[in-house]
Structure formats: structure tokens, C-alpha cells
Amino acid sequence: MRAFDGSEAPELLKPFPVEVWKKPYTGLETSLEEINAKREIVNRPLWEIGLHSGSFTMWNVASSDFVRVEPDSCYLFDVEVSNSGGKRYFKDFKLKPQKEIPASAYFNESENVVGDSTRQPILDQQFWLNRTGDRSSITFKFLDSKLKPIKLSKFNGMTAEDWKYLVHGFNPKFAADSSSVTYDVVYPMPLVPTLNTRFNEGKKLFYF
Numbered sequence: 001m002r003a004f005d006g007s008e009a010p011e012l013l014k015p016f017p018v019e020v021w022k023k024p025y026t027g028l029e030t031s032l033e034e035i036n037a038k039r040e041i042v043n044r045p046l047w048e049i050g051l052h053s054g055s056f057t058m059w060n061v062a063s064s065d066f067v068r069v070e071p072d073s074c075y076l077f078d079v080e081v082s083n084s085g086g087k088r089y090f091k092d093f094k095l096k097p098q099k100e101i102p103a104s105a106y107f108n109e110s111e112n113v114v115g116d117s118t119r120q121p122i123l124d125q126q127f128w129l130n131r132t133g134d135r136s137s138i139t140f141k142f143l144d145s146k147l148k149p150i151k152l153s154k155f156n157g158m159t160a161e162d163w164k165y166l167v168h169g170f171n172p173k174f175a176a177d178s179s180s181v182t183y184d185v186v187y188p189m190p191l192v193p194t195l196n197t198r199f200n201e202g203k204k205l206f207y208f
Contacts, residue, residue, distance in 0.1 A: 001076075002077070003076075004072075004073035009068075011046065011066050011067055012046045012047040012067070013045050013046070014045065016043065016046055017042070017061075018043075018059045018060070019039050019188065020042055020044075021039055023037075024038070025038060025190045027168060031170065032185070035190065044059060046058065046059055047059075047062075049079065058095075062097065063100070064099045067097055069096075069097045070096050073096075074096040075094070075095040079093060135187035136184060137169075137184050137185060138167065138169060138182070139183075140166070140181050141179060149180070150179075151178040151179060152174065152178045152181060153178050166181075167185065167189075168185070169183025169184055170183060171183065
């Protein structure tokens with residue numbers, strides 16, 4: 001691993017404390033304590049290649065405060081691949097991290113949802129992620145076109161069971177005015193796209 005100009009890149013090789021799984025996450029855990037018991041903190045280099053998996057990992061403690069980011073040319077690295085049949089080398093792979101940006105996105109899928117005033121289908125919904133507090137909970141709140149809260153009671157297609165298993169969180173708490181619901185969660189939240197659990201099986205989260 002080296003900077004694009006050939007100089008050393010100690011910031012990527014220095015060990016940092018990171019959280020890893022010591023036991024598999026199944027999505028069937030029944031408490032925060034059970035999830036946390038499966039994780040531990042170990043020291044790992046910021047950038048590493050899995051010895052057996054070959055996966056590239058940039059750990060989430062990376063920051064543009066000390067890691068080169070675009071538009072800098074950033075980094076180059078070489079990879080050696082070997083098995084019983086021999087070895088092969090791949091040179092000058094490029095690693096070009098991007099600067100952190102405020103988390104926001106657009107969620108474009110909706111069915112049978114119409115505007116309260118226009119009565120026209122709503123095709124675009126904007127999604128905001130606002131980080132506050134000590135990261136021990138996650139709150140869902142829905143806003144109309146005037147940024148006024150939409151009561152969760154209007155989601156009449158959602159059953160109590162749907163709300164209970166909306167995310168892999170616990171102790172759902174509904175605001176007194178029905179404007180939001182908050183779950184106790186671990187952080188970082190386990191999101192495993194290749195693991196088919198009731199929390200990430202690709203189904204819609206909310207039903208009107």
C-alpha cells in the first residue's frame with residue numbers, strides 16, 4: 001500500500017480498534033445483549049485484504065481528517081493471489097476514498113400512494129438520516145410536503161406485528177401524538193445483505 005506519488009501510507013496500515021463479529025449474526029437474536037455478546041473490539045489496519053476471502057475492507061473508523069480523499073489521486077496497492085496451482089500478481093490497483101457527505105437519499109418505490117391534496121400518485125419520497133444522541137436508538141418519522149409529521153395511524157396497512165419487526169430493534173416506543181416510533185438498537189447496526197432474515201428480505205417496510 002502506498003500513496004499515488006509513491007510515498008508511504010502509514011495511515012492505512014496503522015492498527016485501529018474496530019468492532020468485529022466473533023460469532024455469526026443470524027437476525028434471530030432476541031435482545032441487544034445477545035447481539036453485543038457476539039461482537040468484540042480488536043485492532044486492525046484501516047485498510048486490509050481478507051487472507052482467505054480476498055475481500056477489500058476499509059474500516060468505518062476511517063476519516064477524511066487523516067485519509068487522502070478525492071480529488072486527490074489517493075492510493076495504489078498490489079495484490080498477490082495464490083493457491084496450490086501457483087501465484088499471480090496484480091499491480092497498481094487504485095483506492096480512491098471519497099469525502100464523507102451528509103447521509104440523504106431518495107427512495108423511489110411506492111404503490112397506491114397518492115398525495116393528500118393533489119390525489120396524484122407519489123413517485124418520489126425523500127429520505128433523511130439525522131444522527132443525534134448516543135446512537136442507542138433509531139426513530140422513524142414521516143413528513144408531508146409541508147414538513148409536518150404524518151401520524152403513524154395513517155399507515156393502516158401496518159399491523160402491530162409489522163411495527164414490531166420493522167427493524168432488528170427492541171422496545172418500540174410510539175410518540176404520544178403518533179408522529180414517530182423509536183426502537184432500541186445496537187450501533188453499528190448489523191446490515192447483512194446476503195443474510196436472509198425477516199429484517200432485510202427485500203420486502204417493503206411500510207404499508208398505507
